[in-house]
Amino acid sequence: MRKISLKAKIVTIVLLVFFGVAPATSYFVIGYFKDRLQESIQNQQVILVSRTASELDFKISSAQRMLVSVALSIPEQVVRDPRAAERFLYERSFLSMYFDSGTFLLNPGGQLIAETAWKPSRVGRDYSFREYVKDTLATGKPVISAPYVPRTLHHPVVMFTAPVFGAGGKLIAILAGSTDLYKDNLLGDLSTARIGSLGYFSLYDHEGVVIMHPVRERIFSPADKQAEGMTARIAQARRGANVQGELGQRDGSRTLSTMKKLGSIDWILAASYPVEEAYAPVQRLVRLSWWIMGCGGVFAALLMWMTMSHLISPLLSLTRQIRQLGASNGDLAMVRIDSNDEIRETAEAINGLLERLRLKEIEKETIQKDAMQTWHLASLGEVAAGVAHEINNPINGIINCAQILAAEPCLSEPERGVASRIIKEGERVAVIVRSLLSFARYEGRERVPAYVPDILNDTLELTRVQLKRDGVQLHVDLPSDLPALLVHPHQIEQVFLNLISNARYALDKKFSAGAGGGKRLDIKGEKIIGDDGVFVRIEFRDNGTGIPRDVIGRVIDPFFTTKPAAEGTGLGLSISHGLISDHGGRLKVESVEGEFTRVMIDLPVMTWEDEYGQKGSDSRG
Numbered sequence: 125m126r127k128i129s130l131k132a133k134i135v136t137i138v139l140l141v142f143f144g145v146a147p148a149t150s151y152f153v154i155g156y157f158k159d160r161l162q163e164s165i166q167n168q169q170v171i172l173v174s175r176t177a178s179e180l181d182f183k184i185s186s187a188q189r190m191l192v193s194v195a196l197s198i199p200e201q202v203v204r205d206p207r208a209a210e211r212f213l214y215e216r217s218f219l220s221m222y223f224d225s226g227t228f229l230l231n232p233g234g235q236l237i238a239e240t241a242w243k244p245s246r247v248g249r250d251y252s253f254r255e256y257v258k259d260t261l262a263t264g265k266p267v268i269s270a271p272y273v274p275r276t277l278h279h280p281v282v283m284f285t286a287p288v289f290g291a292g293g294k295l296i297a298i299l300a301g302s303t304d305l306y307k308d309n310l311l312g313d314l315s316t317a318r319i320g321s322l323g324y325f326s327l328y329d330h331e332g333v334v335i336m337h338p339v340r341e342r343i344f345s346p347a348d349k350q351a352e353g354m355t356a357r358i359a360q361a362r363r364g365a366n367v368q369g370e371l372g373q374r375d376g377s378r379t380l381s382t383m384k385k386l387g388s389i390d391w392i393l394a395a396s397y398p399v400e401e402a403y404a405p406v407q408r409l410v411r412l413s414w415w416i417m418g419c420g421g422v423f424a425a426l427l428m429w430m431t432m433s434h435l436i437s438p439l440l441s442l443t444r445q446i447r448q449l450g451a452s453n454g455d456l457a458m459v460r461i462d463s464n465d466e467i468r469e470t471a472e473a474i475n476g477l478l479e480r481l482r483l484k485e486i487e488k489e490t491i492q493k494d495a496m497q498t499w500h501l502a503s504l505g506e507v508a509a510g511v512a513h514e515i516n517n518p519i520n521g522i523i524n525c526a527q528i529l530a531a532e533p534c535l536s537e538p539e540r541g542v543a544s545r546i547i548k549e550g551e552r553v554a555v556i557v558r559s560l561l562s563f564a565r566y567e568g569r570e571r572v573p574a575y576v577p578d579i580l581n582d583t584l585e586l587t588r589v590q591l592k593r594d595g596v597q598l599h600v601d602l603p604s605d606l607p608a609l610l611v612h613p614h615q616i617e618q619v620f621l622n623l624i625s626n627a628r629y630a631l632d633k634k635f636s637a638g639a640g641g642g643k644r645l646d647i648k649g650e651k652i653i654g655d656d657g658v659f660v661r662i663e664f665r666d667n668g669t670g671i672p673r674d675v676i677g678r679v680i681d682p683f684f685t686t687k688p689a690a691e692g693t694g695l696g697l698s699i700s701h702g703l704i705s706d707h708g709g710r711l712k713v714e715s716v717e718g719e720f721t722r723v724m725i726d727l728p729v730m731t732w733e734d735e736y737g738q739k740g741s742d743s744r745g
Contacts, residue, residue, distance in 0.1 A: 135428045142424050143417070158406045162380065165402050166368045169319070169382035173395045180314065181388040182683055187222040187267050188284055189300065189386070194219065195299040203288065203297045204718035206247050209238035212437060223301030225281050229288075230262065230298045237297065247284065260298050265459050268389050270336050270343065280305040282335070284621045303342065323379075323397035328351075330390040332358045349374060351381070358517045361385050361392045370399065390711070419508040455546055516554070521549040572708075574613045576603045576649050576662055582613075583620040588626075594628055594636075594643065601648035606660055607729040607735075614726075615703045622696040623723050630668025630686065632719060642667070652726065659709070661725040671715040679713055 192389075194216055202208045209229050213219075219227050219240075226241020234252025251257055256269035260490065269283040288297035309611045314325050314336050327336035332347040332355040351371040356550070361367045361383040378490035379396040386393060392557045422562040523546075529535070530543035582590075591598055609616075631643040646665045651658065671679060671686065680687075680701040704711045 128278055134432055135425060138427055139421060142421055146420070147515070150410075151416070154406060154409055154413065156404060157409065159352065161403070161406060165380055165397060166382060168368055169380065169395045169397065170368070170384075172319065173382045173384045173393055176314075176317075176395070177384050177386055178391045180393060181386050183222075184386070184388045185267065187303075188268065188286070190219065190222060191284050191299060191301050195288045198229075198288050200296060201707070202288045202545045203229070203237065203290075206238050210240075213238055213240045215484065216395070219301060223284065223303055224307050225279075225302035226302045228300040228302070230257065232295055232297070232298065234261075256283045256285050256300070257298060260287055263297055264306065270329050270333070273344075274302075280335075306340065309722070318395050319395055320401050322401050323395065325393045326396065328358055328394065330362060330392075331690040335391060339736040351379070357381075357383055358392050360389065371396070386402045422450055448496050456658070511717050517549055519553050521552065526550060550644075569608045571612055573608045573610055574611050574616070576606050576660055577604075579611075579613050579616050580620060580647065580662075583624065586621065587624050591624070591628065591645070594632065596628065596643040596645050599644070599646045600649075601646070603649065603651075606649055606651060607658070609660060609707075609727050610730040611707055611727065616707075619700040619703055620662075622700050626696065627664060627666035627668060627721070630666055632644055634667075634669045634670075634718075660729055662725045662727070663722060664721060665722040665726075667720050670717040670719050670721050671713070671716050676713060676715055680711070 169506065187436070195651070198212065202212050213227050213229060216227070226239055228239045228404075229237040231237055232249060232526050234250055234254070234257045236246050236251060237250045239246065254269070254272075256267050259269075264287050266287070267285045267286075271280045271282050273280050274551075278380075281304050284301045286299045287295050288299055291294035296742065312328060316338070317325050319325070319510050324338045325336070326334060326342075328347050328480045329335055334342050334345050334347060337343055337350075342350060347358055351373045351549050354371070357367045357369075362385055366384060367381075367383040373379060377674040378399040380399060381394055381396045383392050384395045385391070517565050526543050526546035530540055530547065535543065580600070584598075588598070631645070644667050647663070648665075649660060649662045652661050653659075677684065680697045697711075701711045704725055704727070705726055709725060712724045712726075713721070715726070
């Protein structure tokens, strides 16, 4: 299999990452830009449509108000005289500014009285069939018609009407004005307005029929013929909402459309902006992105190739030196790398490997020495047990003889006091011997019920004199109602002895060795209830040297000690921690250097099941 260099691999990976990340980044950036552009265009369309709708409403309302004001000024005699009516209309030439297809006056029957739009006159022609006539007569109010095509004009027009009232408020005529949707007037100029280059406005009636469109052929056609779903959007706009979105036109193009209902009439104004023109900046950005990615990829490949050649040079040197190390015999030379990066760190790590191996060998020897020392301690325990047995018999004899001597009636008081002192000191020696025997005795598998005060008292029998001689103020606070424990008492006594010994050492280090003021050891107990059960907590607190913060986490490690090599083995707390853990308990050390050390032991109390099992075991024994 052909070997591929690290340089080629890294360059390939960089290019793969580049051509993976860059298109994805461009996709999201362009998508974000497109969304923001669409949002901006639609916001602009809303503003434009709202403004245009307001202008259109104003024009329509102005035209309607103008027509109504003229209708209010028509006398009854003008309505009865067609010539006077025609003259009246021509004299109001300003109406042509709004109604470029003429103004008309019709009687209540729908017959034409006069007009300004056609010669020869169509006076007398009946227009009662027109919807705008019917609606005006029915409501007695001004009306704006839907677009229609007059027979004489062949252009779509919209008719504005205003009722004319006579004396007593009776409708005597209808004044009408017509506007051509093909001309530049109050409605027609909407068809020539542009949004950008290709965008446009369109107008729809309440049924979705096109009223105004830049493509004249589309006028009068249903809205759904222009774009899919147009009628539904018009219905939504009629309910007062600004309808926005992308629409697919029937010719295949797509537009960004915004619709708004006019306020003066039930018509819908729409603004349409072709997507192709709207998103032209996005398309330019896409093309630019592909060009940048192509050129950037080539540039990145060249740059990475040259950079990797420079960076890998120290690595190749390191490889050669490591091969030389592997081929060498005897002492290994140090690896030398002229760089300040991770490769140099690797070289330093390799250089440190031999040193660590040497230290491991030294550590192994140290562990063996410590193990030997532990064995010596165990042997010393056996010797202590033998010595205790040898002392036990003579001391019992001494006590018995002293008791016989004290019972003699002929003794004087000083002599009797000496005998009592012999008995007292002998019994004290016997207690110490029993404690040594208990400490050295092998513990069987069975645990027995025991109380913390009893275990501590046995421990203090061995240490109280030494504590007093060292000037340590001992304060014990153990409640009498502490529950029983199911333990190996002598193992717990061993733990207590170790903790008291450590406290004595720390106090002697901080204060002067031997008797000295300020030394204090507090031992207290309490029952605690936790999530994992009920425990008895025994706390040993001294005001000695404390433990440095950087090593407190290691104090229970085997062979770790803060004492000089001649004064400690580093096994005391480790063994104590193991013994407490074997009993299902916890041992925790807290300390502030120079102030105090506190060791807390939590041991589970004896449960009903423990007591029942213990009694069952006793009954079977």
